[in-house]
Amino acid sequence: MTPLLAVRGLTKRFGAGCGECLDRTGALRETNRCPRCGAILACREVSFDLYPGEVLGIVGESGSGKSTVVRLLHFDLEPTAGEYRLAVADAAAGGGGRNLFALSPFQRRRIRNEHMGIVYQNPRLGLRLKVSAGGNIAERLLMAGWRHVGRIRERASELLRQTEVPLARMDEPPRNFSGGMQQRVQIAKALSTRPAVLLLDEVTTGLDVSVQAKVLDLLRSLQRELGIATLVVSHDLGVIRLLTSRTIVMRHGEIIEQGLSDQILEDPQHPYTQLLVNSVL
Amino acid sequence: MTRPEPTPSGTAFPGGWRRALEEGASRYSYAFLDESAKREIRRRILKAIALPGCQVPFGSREMPIARGWGTGGLQLTLALIGPEDVLKVIDQGCDDSVNAVNIKKFVGRVAGVRMTTDTRAATLIQTRHRIPEEKLDSGQVLIFQVPIPEPLRLVEPSERETRRMHAEADYSRMWLYLYEDIVRYGEITVGARYPVMVNGRYLMDPSPIPRWDLPRLHRAENLFLFCAGREKRIYAVPPHTDVEPLSFEDFASRVERFPGRSCSRCGAGDSFLDEVIDDARGLRSWVCSDTAFCEKRRTRNAPPAEAPGGSR
Incomplete structure (x- = not known):
């Protein structure tokens, strides 16, 4: 099976760098800050594949580079080095196997809009809080060239129904909504153009436990229905256990262990993963 | 710096300021x-x-x-x-x-x-x-x-950001603004300065002309x-260039209409009209906004049917 999304050697450095940064940082050196020049290597030489319909988890403590990976994949940040291929995007662009990081901002934005959906931890990043919930979904559809208000509203209400947001509040701005509801509007927005890849960046962090459970339930049922390949980033092992089939463990910007989620949670090999699994409350 | 010497007569413009102005021009x-x-x-x-x-x-x-x-x-x-x-x-x-x-x-x-x-x-x-x-x-x-000049100023205050939006033809924010307008008011409420798409590429502010002129x-x-x-x-x-007001398939942009009104001076029913209120009696009347057009019609005393402005 060919991977839907392939990442090779993804590196993001904040700071000028000195040439020795890669040797002086990483999980073995116990730091992501180069002691010589002070540059931060938020993620270093990260490589992985995501297969169609698969749910892949990325777990690690804060500062381990999980969110940086997601932002790089969503083109929110420019990488220092690395290759990024998306099977569906290649087919649409007409040529095989192009590195998406080498494309123009215009092409990248098109690919992002057509093939990717993202849900951020903070709804402020993913939503326009002053624009109505329906408008937030409409924005993505408008970007994709929809020009019929009636059909846009039909699709938006269909998505809001799927994500269990009361339709009566479709034309209200999300700043009036609770945190859980904002998150569900974000999910609806991410799903609006039927993306091939869904990126979930700490979706349940900051929600209370019962709302967390609801959002996770929703994500699981959507996953069952739609079968979108999903990347789940979380520091919460419960979320990883519930949603993912395969997991990557990151520390200091590096992948230190990967494998089936059950295996990693039941029989962790790396000392850090063991610590992580054992420190679950 | 040296200051100009004051002239004996006490003025800086011997021969009068008007002449000095002409010479200056x-x-x-x-x-x-x-x-x-x-x-x-x-x-x-x-x-x-x-x-x-x-x-x-x-x-x-x-x-x-x-x-x-x-x-x-x-x-x-x-x-x-x-x-x-x-x-x-x-x-x-x-x-x-x-x-x-x-x-x-x-x-x-x-x-x-x-x-x-x-x-x-x-x-x-x-x-x-x-x-x-x-x-x-x-x-x-x-x-x-x-x-x-910036049509996106309505939705984005940053010049850097609007330039990026133009470069990438990323006009979804403007479309979203119009969508929200329709949702809130049932129609597009932008009057003058209606954003237009020029040659299928750049979003342009046509300056505050009424939609009538688009x-x-x-x-x-x-x-x-x-x-x-x-x-x-x-x-x-340039001449012969496509200029299209942004509009949805089911909500087209519309020009202003003046149902049942015509110019009280020349009688035109097919021109853009201004409302004039007579202060003394509080009566309203309507006159052509284009005064030269109105004047021409009045002197020719032609009936409205012969208008060169085109019917709308």
């Missing part, structure tokens, strides 16, 4: 702007014509009127005008408003051209917020005074030039 180049300034503006105009709807920055000069009072349009007029030209200046359709008259006086003094109020007779027309009712032809240039921009015979003096931008719509 003669010391400027033809049409006030120096030749290098004109060359720069003409180059910018050519670039703007090559990229229909794209805002081209230029070095806006200090003019003897305040920024925001038509300095952009005035600089284009002065850069393009020659002794053979015939100039018409209108302000919201009116030939006789203070602003239009002052600009005409100034250009007349520095360029010595003929003035007209007849739309057909003019070669250059400088306008504020209107397009004349009479159709322009290929020999004429319409120059707009533009207060805010169809005249589409595939016109003449050249339209826009200039914002304060914001230092020039843009253009």
Whole structure:
């Protein structure tokens, strides 16, 4: 099976760098800050594949580079080095196997809009809080060239129904909504153009436990229905256990262990993963 | 620095200030702007014509009127005008408003051209917020005074960001604004300054002309030039260029309508009308916004059916 999304050697450095940064940082050196020049290597030489319909988890403590990976994949940040291929995007662009990081901002934005959906931890990043919930979904559809208000509203209400947001509040701005509801509007927005890849960046962090459970339930049922390949980033092992089939463990910007989620949670090999699994409350 | 010596008579203008002013005017180049300034503006105009709807920055000069009072349009007029030209200046359709008259006086003094109020007779027309009712032809240039050249300013305050949006043709925020308008009010409430798509590529602010005038921009015979003096931008719509107001398939943009109204002076029922309230009796009446068009009809005393403005 060919991977839907392939990442090779993804590196993001904040700071000028000195040439020795890669040797002086990483999980073995116990730091992501180069002691010589002070540059931060938020993620270093990260490589992985995501297969169609698969749910892949990325777990690690804060500062381990999980969110940086997601932002790089969503083109929110420019990488220092690395290759990024998306099977569906290649087919649409007409040529095989192009590195998406080498494309123009215009092409990248098109690919992002057509093939990717993202849900951020903070709804402020993913939503326009002053624009109505329906408008937030409409924005993505408008970007994709929809020009019929009636059909846009039909699709938006269909998505809001799927994500269990009361339709009566479709034309209200999300700043009036609770945190859980904002998150569900974000999910609806991410799903609006039927993306091939869904990126979930700490979706349940900051929600209370019962709302967390609801959002996770929703994500699981959507996953069952739609079968979108999903990347789940979380520091919460419960979320990883519930949603993912395969997991990557990151520390200091590096992948230190990967494998089936059950295996990693039941029989962790790396000392850090063991610590992580054992420190679950 | 040395101060000028006070003259024995106590005035700095021997021979009177009026004569000094005339002599001063003669010391400027033809049409006030120096030749290098004109060359720069003409180059910018050519670039703007090559990229229909794209805002081209230029070095806006200090003019003897305040920024925001038509300095952009005035600089284009002065850069393009020659002794053979015939100039018409209108302000919201009116030939006789203070602003239009002052600009005409100034250009007349520095360029010595003929003035007209007849739309057909003019070669250059400088306008504020209107397009004349009479159709322009290929020999004429319409120059707009533009207060805010950036159509995306409504949705994005950052210039850096709007430039990126133009570069990537990322106009979804503007579309979203219109969508929200429809959701909230049941129709698009943008009156003047309705955003238009030029040549299928750039979103353009047509300056605050009423929606009524937008169809005249589409595939016109003449050249339209826009200039914002304060914001230092020039843009253009060349002849025969597609200009389409943003509209949804099920919510088309509409022009203003005046059901059952006609001009109380010339009787026209097919021109853009201004509402006038009679102070004494509080009665409303409606008159053509384009005064030259109205006057022409009145003197010809023609029935409304023979209107050259086209039916709408």
